[in-house]
Amino acid sequence: GFLYIDIIxxxxxxAQTVIIIIIMSIAVLSAVTGIDKGVKLLSEINISVALVLMLFVLCAGPTLLLLNTMVENFGYYLSHILGQSFYTSIYTPETRPWFFSWTILFWAWWLSWAPLLIIAFIH
Structure with a gap:
């Protein structure tokens, strides 16, 4: 990624070693400062970087196109949310195999969320 955007x-x-050392130093610093302080600091840094990136893209990019697209997509979302929520396409022959084999997806979903749910339940 850094090579593509001409940072290195x-x-x-x-170069890979330096990047790995920087990332590991940040992770160690977060772990050493404690869960409350370290994770809070990382979260605040992430939010700050995300906001700066968002503002940069908004100002440096096609601003009117981005704003028009955002408003149009939000309107589309509001007008189609109810219909899309109840649409299962069970009577469409192309999607019928997936619909009847969704239990695999359901089990994968439960397996991915189980550790977090257990932690929340214990806490």
Whole structure:
């Protein structure tokens, strides 16, 4: 990614090592400062970087197109949310196999959320 946006000139071992050391240092700093303080600091940094990136894209990019698209998509979402919520396409032959094999997806969903639910339940 850094090579693509011209932050680094070559993708050699030393550049990768420096990037890994920086990321590991941030992770160690977060772990050493404690869960409350470290995670809070990382969260605030992430939100700040995301807001700066969002403002940069809004100002440097096609601003009117972005704003028009945002308003149009929000309107589309509001006008179609009820219909899309109840649409299962069970009578469409192309989607029927997926619809009847959704239990695999259901089990995968439960397995992915089980650790978080257990932690929340215990806490």
């Amino acid at each position: 000139s070559t993708n050699d071992f030393s």
